Amino acid sequence: MTVRHFLTLTDLSSNEFTALLHRAIELRAMHKKGEIYEPLKNKVLAMVFEKSSTRTRVSFEAGMTQFGGHAIFLSPRDTQLGRGEPIEDSARVLSSMATCIMVRTFEHEKIERFAEYSSVPVINGLTDDVHPCQLLADMQTFLEHKGDIKGKTVTWVGDGNNMCHSYMHAAKLLDFKLNIACPEAYKPQRKFLDATSDYVELMHDPLAACQQSDLIVTDVWASMGQEEEQTKREAAFAPYQVNKSLMAVANTDALFMHCLPAHRGEEVSADVIDGNQSVVWDEAENRLHAQKALLEFLLVE
Ligand code: CP
Ligand code: NVA
Numbered sequence: 626m627t628v629r630h631f632l633t634l635t636d637l638s639s640n641e642f643t644a645l646l647h648r649a650i651e652l653r654a655m656h657k658k659g660e661i662y663e664p665l666k667n668k669v670l671a672m673v674f675e676k677s678s679t680r681t682r683v684s685f686e687a688g689m690t691q692f693g694g695h696a697i698f699l700s701p702r703d704t705q706l707g708r709g710e711p712i713e714d715s716a717r718v719l720s721s722m723a724t725c726i727m728v729r730t731f732e733h734e735k736i737e738r739f740a741e742y743s744s745v746p747v748i749n750g751l752t753d754d755v756h757p758c759q760l761l762a763d764m765q766t767f768l769e770h771k772g773d774i775k776g777k778t779v780t781w782v783g784d785g786n787n788m789c790h791s792y793m794h795a796a797k798l799l800d801f802k803l804n805i806a807c808p809e810a811y812k813p814q815r816k817f818l819d820a821t822s823d824y825v826e827l828m829h830d831p832l833a834a835c836q837q838s839d840l841i842v843t844d845v846w847a848s849m850g851q852e853e854e855q856t857k858r859e860a861a862f863a864p865y866q867v868n869k870s871l872m873a874v875a876n877t878d879a880l881f882m883h884c885l886p887a888h889r890g891e892e893v894s895a896d897v898i899d900g901n902q903s904v905v906w907d908e909a910e911n912r913l914h915a916q917k918a919l920l921e922f923l924l925v926e
Contacts, residue, residue, distance in 0.1 A: 629923055630740045630747045632733075634757045634794040641922070642764070642798050649765045649911065649918040656691065656914065663693025664925045670696040670724035672750070673739075674714075675730040676849045680885065681725065681750045681758065684912035685727055688920060697723070716742035725924055731850055739905055746923040748916075753787060753850065754814070759884045760791045761915035764799065765910045767840060770880055777839040780804040780875070782831050783865050784858075785813035788844045788884055793817050796824040806834035808861045832863055838875040842882045843867045844893045858890065868894035872902060880904050 635646065655662055670689045673833040674682065680734060684697060687697040699719075701707025705716050712735060719726055720743040727866050728747060733754035740747040749757055767774050777800065781789050785807045793813060796803035803825045805813065812818070814828065823863055846862040847855045872881065880894075881903040889895040898905060 626892055628740075628744065628746055629631045630743075631757060631919060631923060632736055632747065632749045634760055634791055634798060635683055636757075638800065639798045642795075645761065645918045646768050646915070648921070649746050649761065649915040650769060652917050652921075653765075653911070653914040657797065660857075662691075664921060665689065665724070666693035668692075668724040669722065670692035670725045670727060670920070670926065671699060671719045672696055672727045673699045673704075673719075673729065674750070675701050675706075675728075676741065676751065678729060678750070678900055680909055680912050681727075681729060684916050685750070688913055688917040692917060692920065694724070701760055702778050712738050713742040715739070716747075717744075722746040725920065748919065748923070751787060753848075755791045755794070756787045756884065757791050757794070758912065758916055758919070759788060760910035761919060762908055763792075763842070763884070763913045764795060764909045765881065766904050767880065769841065769907070769911075770904055773880075774839075775800045776802075777863050778802045778804065778837055779840045779842065780806065780831075780835045780838040781842050782806045782867050782871065783843045783862060784811050784846055784848070786811075786844060786848050788842075791815045792842065793821040797802045797821045801823070802826070804828055804834040804838065806831040806865065808865065810861060811858075831871055832874055833866075835871050835875045839869055840880045841872060841875055844884055845871060845886070845888060846892055862892065866892060866894060867897055869896060872897055872900075878902075882908050885909055 686696040716739045725746050727750045729750035731753050733752040736749055736752055780793050807830050846858040883905050
């Protein structure tokens with residue numbers, strides 16, 4: 626039997642993605658009503674974090690507890706993975722004990738190798754290339770606030786990074802137009818551009834890119850692992866701050882999203898992220914509901 630992994634959004638079909646978003650909305654409502662629903666009783670999620678996390682860790686851990694199961698946090702600091710035990714061996718061993726494994730790491734190739742040797746589903750909790758779990762939450766949030774995203778325009782402002790790549794995948798799967806405003810030196814990777822070219826327009830002027838947009842999204846200028854490039858990046862990205870002037874050219878009811886953590890005064894001004902078009906707190910909370918929908922999809926027959 627082949628194991629179903631979630632390494633990128635493209636591991637889902639368009640229909641599966643849409644169904645999962647609707648299920649996440651149902652799970653959110655059930656949770657708010659205090660309904661007990663424990664489809665993963667006695668099941669275990671192992672979570673391997675090679676990078677820091679607040680939202681991903683807590684949402685998976687809370688989600689597993691609410692589903693009646695348990696989550697184990699593993700960091701390289703105190704596991705043998707951090708002392709050089711091969712990925713293949715770690716994957717075999719962890720998957721012989723856990724029902725599912727979430728991995729947050731650097732090179733995407735590492736999670737692919739881990740999944741190849743895992744006998745249970747592997748979920749990508751962020752790699753240098755993509756952040757698919759965040760897109761489940763973002764797309765759930767859009768659906769809740771604005772309805773179907775099909776045919777809408779989304780503008781990504783800033784770095785052509787892991788989040789941007791996952792937005793490109795989402796544009797193709799959910800059929801929306803994605804404008805990307807980024808400096809020439811920080812474009813998305815060629816393989817993502819090639820795979821999504823019918824849905825994505827690369828621009829360099831953020832004002833032009835934000836026009837008639839229904840959603841403006843940004844992310845940090847220096848991602849985890851790029852800390853030493855912070856100063857150089859601050860200079861390159863200075864014209865790409867999402868502020869009132871950028872929001873003013875988007876549709877009047879446009880939403881603002883950011884996966885968090887955010888740096889007010891850098892990629893976004895405080896008045897935008899804390900303003901009334903921002904849905905970042907719903908977006909963050911939806912990590913919990915969307916990932917519960919994902920766990921149910923992957924693990925419950
Ligand atoms: N957005 C996100 O993945 O947050 P964490 O790094 O806190 O998990
Ligand atoms: N692009 C950011 C996202 C953090 C959730 C990073 O990789 O650090």
